Amino acid sequence: MSGASDSDKTQTDLRVSARSNFDARALLGGLIAVALGILTIMEGRRYPSGSLLRMGPGYFPLLLGSLLAGLGAILCVTSFFSRTSPRLEMILWRPVIMIPASILCFALLVTPFGLGPAVFALVFVALLSERTFNPRAALLMAVGMTTFVWIVFTVILAMPYPLLTW
Amino acid sequence: MGLLENLALGFGEALTLQNLFYCFLGVTIGNFMGVIPGVGAVAAVSILLPVTYYVPPTAGLIMLAGLYYGAVYGAVTGAILLNIPHTVSAVECLDGYPMAQNGRAGVALFMTTIASLCGSLVGVVILAVCAPTVAEFALTFTSIEYFSLIVLGMTGAAVLARGSAIRSFSMVILGMIVGIVGTDVISGQPRFTFGFNHLSDGVSVGVIAMGLFGVAELMGSAGRPKPVLLESKTITWRSLMPTAEDWRRSWPAILRGVGVGSCLGLLPGGGAVLASIMGYTVEKQLARDPSRFGKGAIEGVVAPEAAANAACQTSFVPTLTLGIPTDPIMAVMLAALIMKGIAPGPSLIAEHPDIFWGLVASFIIGNVLLVIWHIPFIRIWVQLLTIPFHLLYPAVIVMICMGVYSIHSSATDVLLLLVFGGLGYGMRLLGFQPAPLLVGLVLGPLMEEHLRRSLIVSRGDFIVFFERPISVAVLTVSFLVLVLTFRKKNLPS
Numbered sequence: 001m002s003g004a005s006d007s008d009k010t011q012t013d014l015r016v017s018a019r020s021n022f023d024a025r026a027l028l029g030g031l032i033a034v035a036l037g038i039l040t041i042m043e044g045r046r047y048p049s050g051s052l053l054r055m056g057p058g059y060f061p062l063l064l065g066s067l068l069a070g071l072g073a074i075l076c077v078t079s080f081f082s083r084t085s086p087r088l089e090m091i092l093w094r095p096v097i098m099i100p101a102s103i104l105c106f107a108l109l110v111t112p113f114g115l116g117p118a119v120f121a122l123v124f125v126a127l128l129s130e131r132t133f134n135p136r137a138a139l140l141m142a143v144g145m146t147t148f149v150w151i152v153f154t155v156i157l158a159m160p161y162p163l164l165t166w
Numbered sequence: 167m168g169l170l171e172n173l174a175l176g177f178g179e180a181l182t183l184q185n186l187f188y189c190f191l192g193v194t195i196g197n198f199m200g201v202i203p204g205v206g207a208v209a210a211v212s213i214l215l216p217v218t219y220y221v222p223p224t225a226g227l228i229m230l231a232g233l234y235y236g237a238v239y240g241a242v243t244g245a246i247l248l249n250i251p252h253t254v255s256a257v258e259c260l261d262g263y264p265m266a267q268n269g270r271a272g273v274a275l276f277m278t279t280i281a282s283l284c285g286s287l288v289g290v291v292i293l294a295v296c297a298p299t300v301a302e303f304a305l306t307f308t309s310i311e312y313f314s315l316i317v318l319g320m321t322g323a324a325v326l327a328r329g330s331a332i333r334s335f336s337m338v339i340l341g342m343i344v345g346i347v348g349t350d351v352i353s354g355q356p357r358f359t360f361g362f363n364h365l366s367d368g369v370s371v372g373v374i375a376m377g378l379f380g381v382a383e384l385m386g387s388a389g390r391p392k393p394v395l396l397e398s399k400t401i402t403w404r405s406l407m408p409t410a411e412d413w414r415r416s417w418p419a420i421l422r423g424v425g426v427g428s429c430l431g432l433l434p435g436g437g438a439v440l441a442s443i444m445g446y447t448v449e450k451q452l453a454r455d456p457s458r459f460g461k462g463a464i465e466g467v468v469a470p471e472a473a474a475n476a477a478c479q480t481s482f483v484p485t486l487t488l489g490i491p492t493d494p495i496m497a498v499m500l501a502a503l504i505m506k507g508i509a510p511g512p513s514l515i516a517e518h519p520d521i522f523w524g525l526v527a528s529f530i531i532g533n534v535l536l537v538i539w540h541i542p543f544i545r546i547w548v549q550l551l552t553i554p555f556h557l558l559y560p561a562v563i564v565m566i567c568m569g570v571y572s573i574h575s576s577a578t579d580v581l582l583l584l585v586f587g588g589l590g591y592g593m594r595l596l597g598f599q600p601a602p603l604l605v606g607l608v609l610g611p612l613m614e615e616h617l618r619r620s621l622i623v624s625r626g627d628f629i630v631f632f633e634r635p636i637s638v639a640v641l642t643v644s645f646l647v648l649v650l651t652f653r654k655k656n657l658p659s
Contacts, residue, residue, distance in 0.1 A: 026333075029596040033336050040343050043358055047350075053626030057350040057357055060614045064343050071336040078332070095388035096591065099381065099563065100584055106567045107580035122567060123560040129389040130556050141557070145564050157220065159572060 023082035030075030037069025095129035102126035114165040115154070119146045169294060176523030180531055185225050185524065192229035193532045196236020197539065201244060201550045205562055207237035208494050208604075209380035213569040215372040215502055223506040224521045228528040230502055234495050235286060235478050235529070238438055239536050242278045242471055243547055246271055256439075257446040261459060261466030268462050272405030272544075273412055277464060278471040279540050281420045285472035286533040288424045289431065289479025294526050296432070296480075297515060301487040304512035309619040310630055312488075314640040316613045319490045321644040322433060323605035325651040326440050334602045337593075341606025342613070344369065351615055364578050369586075371501035373570050373579050374607060375494065377586025378593075378600040380566045385591045388559045406544070412464050419449055419465035420472045427473030431480030437493030438474040438481070439601075445473030479529060486514055486522065489612070494604040501608065 044065055050056030102125035110118035123142040127133060146163075153159045179185060192214075199210035211233050218226030246262035258278070265274040307315075324334040347358040348368025359365035408416070426448055427441040449469040450459050459466050481492045489510035491497040503510050508518060515522045540547065570583045590600050624630035631637050 025596045029333070029336075029598060032596075033340070036340065036343070043360075047355065047357055051626065052621055052628075055618045055621060057353045057355045060617070061343070061346050061357065064339055064346070064610075068336060068339045068343065071332055071339065074332055075336065091595070092389050096385050099385045099388060100587060102560075102563060103381065103567060103580060103584050103587070106571075107577045107584065110571060110580070111577045118567075119564055122564060126388075126560045126563050127556065129559075131389060141560060145561060148561075149564060149568060153568060153572070157217075161571075161575070 023079045026075050026079035026082060030072045030077075030079060033072025033075060034069050035072075037065045037067070037072055040065030040068060092129075094131065098125055098129040101128075110161075112166065114162045115149060116146055116163040119149045172298075172519065172523050173294065173527060175519060176525075176527030179224060179520050179524030180228065180527035184222075185228055185528065186531070188221065188225040188229040189232050189528045189532050190535060192232020193236035193239075193536050194539065196233035196238075197240040197536065197547070198550065199233070200237035200240020200242075201547050202553065202558055206379055206383065207234055207241070208375055208498065208601075209383065209562075209566070210234075210237050211495055211498050212372045212375040212380065213565050215375075215498060215505075216569050216572045218502050218506065219573075223503075223508055223518075224524045226502060226506065227499070227521065227525055228532075230499055231482075231525060231529065232532045234499075235475065235532065236536060238474055238478050239279070239282050239540065240547070242282075242467075243275065244551060246274045246278070246467070247548060247551055257442050257470045258467055260446065261461070261463050264460065264462035265464070265467065270405075270462065272402070273408045274464070274467050275544060275548075276406040276541065277408055277412060277416055277468050279537055281416070281423065281468040281472040282475045283533055283537050284420050285424050285427055285475030286479055286529065289428055289476040290526060290529045290533070292428050292432075292476075292480050293482050293529070297483050297487050297522070300483060301512040301515045304488055307488075307512065307636070308634075309616040309623070310634050311636050311640070313613065313616040313620050314631060314637040314644075315488060315490055316609050316616065318640050318644040318647075319484075319492070319609055320606060320613070321647055322492070323602045325647055329597060329599055331648075331651050333598050337598055337600070337602040338606035341603035341608075342610030344374065344603075345607045345610030346614075348611075351611070352618055362578075364576070368611075369582055370573055370579065371498060371604070371608060372573060373582050374586050375498050375604055376566045376570060377583045378590035378603065379494070380562070381583060381587025382590025382594055382600070384559050384563060385587065386594055388555070390555075406541070408464075415464050416468045419469040422448055422452070423469035423472030424476045426469075427476030427478075428480045430473070431477030431492070432483055433492065437496070438477045439493070441477030442470035442474040445470040482525075486510055486525075487512055491605060491608055494601045497604045497608040 040061055044058050044061030047058030047061065048056035049058035049062055102122045105121040105125050106118045109121055120142045123145045124138050127138040127141065150163050154161060154163060180189065195214065196207070196210060199205045200207065211230055214230065214233055218230065221229070242258050242262065245256070245258040246266050249259050249263040262274050262278075265271060304311075320338050324338050325331050343358075345368070347365055349356050349366055356366045423445040426445050427438075430441040430444060431437065446466055446469060449463075449465045450456050453459065453463070453465065481496055484490050484492055485496040485500055487510075489500065491500045500510055508514065508521065566583070567580055570579050571577070573579055593600060593603075620630060621627075631641060
């Protein structure tokens with residue numbers, strides 16, 4: 001946490017007070033687990049659960065949902081008596097946003113426009129994760145990767161994906 | 167058939183030009199992915215999982231396995247020179263990096279290669295000897311025994327993972343819930359598909375593995391400043407040579423590491439990561455002067471490395487003979503087998519001797535190839551560490567996306583990748599490990615099937631799991647593991 005991070009607004013330190021015995025991460029994780037467990041139970045109730053003798057498709061989901069909700073509840077309770085000092089890792093927002101965005105670009109472009117635009121957009125957007133983004137280098141890298149993908153997947157492996165289509 | 171005849175059959179299979187090529191490809195790419203930071207072995211194996219669609223089953227498995235042990239070999243390079251705690255080589259940093267700081271990086275790299283080779287070769291021998299015996303024994307297993315073994319596997323995966331057992335258990339259960347998505351094997355009814363036809367076959371293990379281990383990892387590591395590389399130029403042939411003192415200290419450590427690793431690999435939930443940690447712990451406990459550890463003790467580098475590689479090989483025993491994976495990589499391998507229409511289980515060796523023995527022989531060939539690849543070209547591998555990360559991660563994302571897309575030619579799968587990437591990153595922030603989730607995902611559907619079958623046989627009576635001796639023994643072991651872990655974890659460290 002030295003040097004570059006001090007003046008950088010894109011880097012956020014979410015450290016929770018180390019003094020307390022309360023682990024915010026465990027509480028949040030526990031609450032999410034309870035929520036997911038309840039959602040599983042709700043969805044599981046839509047399927048016949050049958051009996052122990054002949055379990056229906058809904059039995060196992062109900063069991064798992066209850067277990068997850070139960071474990072989540074234990075996590076919530078124990079989060080107040082944590083021994084470890086809770087500390088969130090430093091989040092760099094640029095990659096956290098740009099990497100999913102690059103994958104989204106690929107998913108949206110690959111079927112209607114083909115591999116070329118999809119890979120190009122992916123590489124370009126992914127490189128926006130860098131604080132020192134260099135448009136020329138990014139362009140070069142995007143073109144390079146597109147060529148590489150075309151050679152490996154379309155030419156060598158002969159997969160049925162066109163480079164460009166509309 | 168004797169062991170030698172089987173091995174002859176295996177070598178005949180593994181030495182065909184095609185299989186040799188895929189073995190070479192696997193270990194080389196694996197080694198590459200292992201050396202470069204940011205891509206773990208799980209992501210490496212899952213990225214190339216779709217390639218197995220296009221090649222025969224033996225070649226595909228040989229390649230995936232090669233990727234796995236190749237990545238384990240390669241990971242230690244980054245640990246020693248960059249202090250990067252890779253998943254499989256986290257403990258090698260503890261003494262490997264100080265060795266590099268003392269100008270002994272070459273020795274560390276050379277000795278770990280030797281340790282890897284010893285670990286792997288002993289592991290392969292154990293695999294070749296144990297697997298047929300275990301398989302023969304397991305032929306008598308019914309759904310009841312399988313259910314109990316799966317319980318053991320899940321308990322192992324949960325308690326042996328890093329972090330608290332409750333967190334890991336939540337992840338196992340969450341993985342099992344994700345495993346429900348798809349068509350119910352017994353009633354044929356689609357479940358948890360939320361009206362999407364796309365989900366009626368379930369979510370591919372490869373998509374989930376690449377999301378949790380690939381995308382999530384990159385979201386956390388891209389755009390960060392890189393640690394400084396130590397002495398990339400000074401690794402000469404001469405600097406590789408260990409002294410007599412190094413050999414004297416290393417040999418017993420390697421042997422102990424191999425022993426620890428081989429045993430842990432056989433256990434469900436063990437695997438290479440745990441083996442390397444245990445290998446280190448054992449060395450530190452046995453050392454006459456434990457204060458040397460953490461300051462560049464060679465035992466602390468070679469023992470975990472030997473243990474990890476031995477475990478890497480022996481963990482194929484439960485995966486191939488029982489169909490129960492011991493760690494996330496084995497879960498992906500299992501998915502590859504099922505994808506090729508081969509049911510892993512006790513009849514695998516009897517029904518597909520060419521695949522099993524071909525795989526065993528390829529492990530021997532692959533490990534020798536790795537040494538030939540690694541030592542003479544060590545300077546090139548070290549140079550890989552100097553490649554700026556911003557040139558690597560876009561390429562890795564491209565490979566992940568292409569890998570996912572080529573499974574079903576489906577852009578929806580890429581969107582699912584995004585969902586699991588986000589989930590994985592969220593889990594990471596909140597301190598949850600993704601490994602137990604993947605094990606739960608693969609074992610969950612098997613567990614449900616065996617549970618339902620057992621209860622049909624027993625007319626709905628749970629007592630059946632406590633009536634058969636093997637089932638009782640396995641459940642008792644699971645219970646003991648659980649109790650011991652909670653007792654240990656409740657002690658203040």
